Amino acid sequence: MFDPVVLKMLGRGLLESIYMTLVSTAFAYVLGLPLGIALVVTDKEGIYPKETFNWILGLIINLLRSIPFLILLIMVIPITRAIVGTTIGTNATIVPLVIAAAPFIARLVESSLKEVDKGVIEAAQSMGASTMRIIFKVMLPEARPSLVVGAAIAVTTILSYSAMAGFVAGGGLGDIAIRYGYDRYQTDIMLVTVALLVLIVQVLQEVGMKLARVSDKRK
Amino acid sequence: MKVDTPIIKIESLSKVFRGPDGDFAALEDINLEIMSGEIFGIIGMSGAGKSTLVRCINFLERPTQGTVYFDGVDLSSLTKKELYNIRRSMGMIFQQFNLLMQRNVIGNVCFPLEIAGVEKSEARKRAEELLEVVGLSDKALAYPSQLSGGQRQRVAIARALATNPKVLLCDEATSALDPATTRGVLMLLKDINKRLGITIVVITHEMRVIEEICNRVAIIDKSKIAEIGSVEEIFTRPKTAAARRLVFPEDHSFEQLPGKRCCRIVFNGNSSFEPIIAGMVLDFRQLVNILFADTKNIDGKAFGQIVIQLPENDLVANRMIEYLRAKNLAVEEVAGYV
Ligand SMILES: Nc1ncnc2c1ncn2[C@@H]1O[C@H](COP(=O)(O)OP(=O)(O)O)[C@@H](O)[C@H]1O
Ligand SMILES: [Mg+2]
Numbered sequence: 001m002f003d004p005v006v007l008k009m010l011g012r013g014l015l016e017s018i019y020m021t022l023v024s025t026a027f028a029y030v031l032g033l034p035l036g037i038a039l040v041v042t043d044k045e046g047i048y049p050k051e052t053f054n055w056i057l058g059l060i061i062n063l064l065r066s067i068p069f070l071i072l073l074i075m076v077i078p079i080t081r082a083i084v085g086t087t088i089g090t091n092a093t094i095v096p097l098v099i100a101a102a103p104f105i106a107r108l109v110e111s112s113l114k115e116v117d118k119g120v121i122e123a124a125q126s127m128g129a130s131t132m133r134i135i136f137k138v139m140l141p142e143a144r145p146s147l148v149v150g151a152a153i154a155v156t157t158i159l160s161y162s163a164m165a166g167f168v169a170g171g172g173l174g175d176i177a178i179r180y181g182y183d184r185y186q187t188d189i190m191l192v193t194v195a196l197l198v199l200i201v202q203v204l205q206e207v208g209m210k211l212a213r214v215s216d217k218r219k
Numbered sequence: 220m221k222v223d224t225p226i227i228k229i230e231s232l233s234k235v236f237r238g239p240d241g242d243f244a245a246l247e248d249i250n251l252e253i254m255s256g257e258i259f260g261i262i263g264m265s266g267a268g269k270s271t272l273v274r275c276i277n278f279l280e281r282p283t284q285g286t287v288y289f290d291g292v293d294l295s296s297l298t299k300k301e302l303y304n305i306r307r308s309m310g311m312i313f314q315q316f317n318l319l320m321q322r323n324v325i326g327n328v329c330f331p332l333e334i335a336g337v338e339k340s341e342a343r344k345r346a347e348e349l350l351e352v353v354g355l356s357d358k359a360l361a362y363p364s365q366l367s368g369g370q371r372q373r374v375a376i377a378r379a380l381a382t383n384p385k386v387l388l389c390d391e392a393t394s395a396l397d398p399a400t401t402r403g404v405l406m407l408l409k410d411i412n413k414r415l416g417i418t419i420v421v422i423t424h425e426m427r428v429i430e431e432i433c434n435r436v437a438i439i440d441k442s443k444i445a446e447i448g449s450v451e452e453i454f455t456r457p458k459t460a461a462a463r464r465l466v467f468p469e470d471h472s473f474e475q476l477p478g479k480r481c482c483r484i485v486f487n488g489n490s491s492f493e494p495i496i497a498g499m500v501l502d503f504r505q506l507v508n509i510l511f512a513d514t515k516n517i518d519g520k521a522f523g524q525i526v527i528q529l530p531e532n533d534l535v536a537n538r539m540i541e542y543l544r545a546k547n548l549a550v551e552e553v554a555g556y557v
Contacts, residue, residue, distance in 0.1 A: 119317035123375075125279055126311035127331040127382070128303035137333065141321050217362040218320045 017172035028101035036109025061103040093170035108150035112143045145216035152208020227253040232285030245271040260433035310379030314391035316371040318363040325359040349377035369400035477508040478531030481556040485549040486521035
């Protein structure tokens, strides 16, 4: 099975998976990070309470999160076509990945930021810090270790979502697993792709945890 | 030190918290003047409203009613931006220090300067000076987690002083510290008040903190000011029940009156001449009645005898007798005195 053609295909699949995951994570953070910040800041107990806004935002995020990824994948096909011009391949997969991951990331960011000591925020307020200053100079830096752990969780989750995109010819290792393992019963190739996915998850998780530990000054 | 103009003036201030199960008045009709250059104490039991009051002084909490003047300016008349600016004239320190845990010591002290838009190198210079003032120059690069409680509070003080405030608000600043560290921090505050002329507002539930550094004190009890006066005045002549509770915190345990049993204590030079009876009363928090006393101090040794009336409670009476015997005194119960 491990002839050069298969190896080349696996290598390509691996690169595609990593590409989709990283690009999707980046875009998902562009959307999810501000949403997460907004959730915390506009909370009833937050530094800029806006209860109605907060409630609506929370509702939208919950709605998006409750749609199973496979269904979302199909639901957003028109949007994908409008943005990317096609509905197959890695670039097409990035769109549903971002839409699925952004609300998830918003919740991760929210929980990290909520861990920041209220007293430290109060101290910053007593120094005349504006809401923006508090977000960027207190909340985000103080939550850094927890945000890094969250990012490791986000990136591995996105990787596993990206594998599901194989069902709609989304490219990457998942695509290979489905084409060979599911369609042609070549279980060995499927197992190799699974092993590769497990390996990437493991590496990302380790790196994330290590980064979080090293960057935490609380010990 | 000139102590004449009020730097902080609070007029008929009230604060009501609206909760799901009704309104709660955390502060009611507070009137207060804090003079420039003084160390002003605000003391009260937990939940009396002290933190709410101090948070109203820098408008972290907006009063429901009434006015706060800082340096003659009505804080409620300010725009957001003006309020941010005026807060830089009021440093604040807290029970839990509230340092940025992901920044080192010098970074923490530079923080308020960054917010105030001070240029980086200048901020660093100022921060170094301040660390000198609080005696932590050698810890500039340490992280708060590597410091003791007392050191953390010193960093917090340096940080609060960074923007050259006129007032330093201290909310239970020593309540998380042991007595020796508390003393050190209080001495530092006193020194800052003297050297820099900064007005200090000290919030505490501990009388000894007030005693140690304050000029004047307000007693806050159940959301209201019960009494304001010089520390000496309140200490020697507390007028209200709330004040008495704070000045004589164990007052209530002296209620039990002496009973029928009496004993004679004989001093035969075996014990040194010290206020044994007074010490016992303090240790047991129970009154005894001295019925007869004839003692002499010879070369620091006690000779003579005292007859006391023991408390009603037999258990306590017996323990007192044991207590006295443990002090090497001859003790015998006597009848017929009462
Ligand atoms: N944000 C708030 N919402 C509702 N109640 C509050 C709030 N802050 C304080 N309180 C209540 O006000 C009272 C006084 O609190 P506080 O000023 O913290 O007291 P102290 O500092 O004297 O212990 C307490 O009963 C407390 O529960
Ligand atoms: Mg308090």
